[in-house]
Amino acid sequence: xxxxxxxxxxxxxxxxxxxxxxxxxxxxxxxxxxAELESAPVGGAGYDAAGQPLPDATLTLxxxxxxxxxxxxxxxxxDALPRELRPERGLLGLRSALQLFSNLRPAVLYPQLAGASxxxxxxxxxxxxxxxxxxxxGIYFGQPRGIRERENGEREGYNTLVYAEHEIERIARSAFDxxxxxxxxxxxxxxxxxxxxxxxxxxxxxxxxxxxxxVELTHMYVDNASMQLVxxxxxxxxxxxxxxxxxxxxxxxxxxxGSIGMLPSASLDASGKGMYEPIHGSAPDIAGQNRANPxxxxxxVAMMLRYSLGRxxxxxxxxxxxxxxxDQGLRTDDIADGGSSVxxxxxGDAVVQALRNQEH
Ligand code: IPM
Ligand code: MG
Numbered sequence: 001x002x003x004x005x006x007x008x009x010x011x012x013x014x015x016x017x018x019x020x021x022x023x024x025x026x027x028x029x030x031x032x033x034x035a036e037l038e039s040a041p042v043g044g045a046g047y048d049a050a051g052q053p054l055p056d057a058t059l060t061l062x063x064x065x066x067x068x069x070x071x072x073x074x075x076x077x078x079d080a081l082p083r084e085l086r087p088e089r090g091l092l093g094l095r096s097a098l099q100l101f102s103n104l105r106p107a108v109l110y111p112q113l114a115g116a117s118x119x120x121x122x123x124x125x126x127x128x129x130x131x132x133x134x135x136x137x138g139i140y141f142g143q144p145r146g147i148r149e150r151e152n153g154e155r156e157g158y159n160t161l162v163y164a165e166h167e168i169e170r171i172a173r174s175a176f177d178x179x180x181x182x183x184x185x186x187x188x189x190x191x192x193x194x195x196x197x198x199x200x201x202x203x204x205x206x207x208x209x210x211x212x213x214x215v216e217l218t219h220m221y222v223d224n225a226s227m228q229l230v231x232x233x234x235x236x237x238x239x240x241x242x243x244x245x246x247x248x249x250x251x252x253x254x255x256x257x258g259s260i261g262m263l264p265s266a267s268l269d270a271s272g273k274g275m276y277e278p279i280h281g282s283a284p285d286i287a288g289q290n291r292a293n294p295x296x297x298x299x300x301v302a303m304m305l306r307y308s309l310g311r312x313x314x315x316x317x318x319x320x321x322x323x324x325x326x327d328q329g330l331r332t333d334d335i336a337d338g339g340s341s342v343x344x345x346x347x348g349d350a351v352v353q354a355l356r357n358q359e360h
Contacts, residue, residue, distance in 0.1 A: 002309060007058065010044040010087055011282025012080075012292035012344075013071025020069060020301050025313055027350045031360060035309075038065070042094070043073025043087035043282075053090030059097055065177040068275040069300060072282035080317040095135050100267035100275055101167070102174040104303070107233075107253035107263060113328040115336055116258030118278065119230065125255055128140070129236045130182065131253055132175040133246025134269055137167045140243045160199075161197050163242070167321040169200050172208040173242035174246025179215045182237055186217035187218045189241035189249065191224045203240070205272040222249070229253060231316065253281055261293030261334040264300035266307050274308045276300040288335075290343040295322055298351055321354035322339035 006021065008014040027033040040058040041049040049055065053073070063066050073087040094100070101336030107116065109127040117124045142160030149155055172188075179186040188205045190198035202219055209217040220228065222245045228235060229252050239247060254260045260280045268274040271278070286292055299322060306315035331348050333341045342350070 002067075003065045004035050004037050004304075005062045005068040006037050006039040006057075007042040007062075007068060007070045008039065008071045009042050009071040009090075009282065010047070011072055012301070013045075013073070013282055013289070014039055015344050016278065016294040016297040017069065017071040019295040019344060019351070022331060022348050023298050023301055023318060024140060028060050028292055030118065030356055031314060031317070033195055033311065035313055037069050042070065044075050044078045045255075047078065047081070047085055047087065048256040048274050051085075053085060053087050054093040054097075058090075059094070060092060062098060067273065067299075067304045068098075069139050070094075070277040070303065071297065072278065072280070073283045074282045075287075078184060081157060084152045088194045094275060095267060096141060098273070098275065099136060099268075099269045101134060101136040102171055102176065102268045103133040104266045104268070104307075105131040105133060105250040105253070105263070106265075107131070107247070107250075107257050109257045110259070110262060110323070110326060111260050112323075113257070113262070115116040115337055117256060118258060119256060124233065124258075127233055127256060129233060129253060130178060130238045131246055131250045132171065132178055132240040133250060134163075134167070134171040134241070134243050135246075136243075137163055138198040138243035142219050149184075161195065161242075161244075163197050163201060165200065167205055168204040169208060169231065172205050174268070175238060176208060176212040176215055179238040180212065184215045185218075185237040187225070187236055187239045189220050189221055189222050189245055189333050191222050191245075192219070194219060198242075205240070212359070222240045225249060229256065237270075250279065259293075260296075260330065262295050263297070264296050264303050266303045268298075268307060272308055273305065276304040290335050290345055291341075293334050293342050294344050295332075295351070298322060299302065317355060317358055318351075319357065321351045324354040324357075 008017040139161040142162040145159045147157045192198040192202045263279045302315040302318040305311040
């Protein structure tokens with residue numbers, strides 16, 4: 001039977017994951033999709049339960065599972081911990097241990113929420129772009145790294161931005177594959193005017209493009225890309241970039257939609273196994289208040305069904321159900337735009353109801 005590891009994590013994580021689990025339960029009851037769900041702590045919750053942000057038992061569960069659903073990690077109560085015990089380490093450890101090198105971060109503007117963007121409607125209407133972020137290499141993981149003392153006693157911090165050819169090649173192929181399923185346009189974002197590692201990145205992108213003659217490959221420097229994203233985001237379809245550039249650009253792209261609470265993500269290994277999570281964080285300020293938006297987590301389940309579990313039909317059903325509740329005018333606080341709002345649990349229940357109502 002399909003096994004899904006459920007990692008609620010910290011902050012609003014447990015609340016939003018509970019709604020996604022309701023959706024999975026509904027798929028079982030109404031659509032015969034049977035999956036075994038097993039929960040485990042990660043992040044601050046992992047530290048509280050086992051003294052580690054990524055407890056061994058959690059990692060073992062994730063290795064055994066066919067897919068992982070994660071809520072969010074982090075909270076102010078963990079900020080003073082040493083770096084290796086911080087909640088973020090749990091997330092980075094999972095990415096690295098499971099070799100989840102390809103991070104897909106869609107930014108889609110729901111027409112029902114067009115007013116939520118801080119940009120003019122004509123700039124963002126119909127926006128649908130995908131950022132493919134390299135997730136297990138680059139400056140996030142490069143060695144050596146640390147803080148050391150110079151001869152004169154002054155301290156210096158240092159990190160290493162390094163990519164081996166095979167790492168660039170596999171993220172390139174992943175991005176070209178995504179582009180093939182979309183509009184066959186791929187923009188590779190780098191800093192090849194300054195960095196040698198970007199020079200190699202660009203060279204490998206061009207080499208791999210020979211295997212994808214239908215895809216139009218373009219290149220853009222990262223500073224320009226950040227500007228173009230807010231100037232005319234619809235020029236992009238799929239973007240591929242290094243770990244840290246992708247971290248930054250994907251936050252910008254998410255905000256173009258005005259509703260970071262709506263956006264899911266997938267982190268995939270070479271065989272398509274993946275970890276799925278909303279791209280917003282743990283939002284400690286509203287944790288436990290039943291106010292968070294569960295839709296990004298629910299849409300993460302849809303991505304899981306599409307990319308790891310071979311059920312695009314069910315993914316589509318979830319996406320239709322989410323669209324239906326937006327059509328009904330249901331809004332959580334983050335997307336209410338000053339209007340009335342519903343709770344986390346009510347939003348989850350509405351999606352389940354919409355799923356039940358679909359013809360089947
Ligand atoms: C993200 C987050 C993480 C990252 C943090 C929490 C380590 O910002 O997933 O984008 O920097 O990758
Ligand atoms: Mg980030």
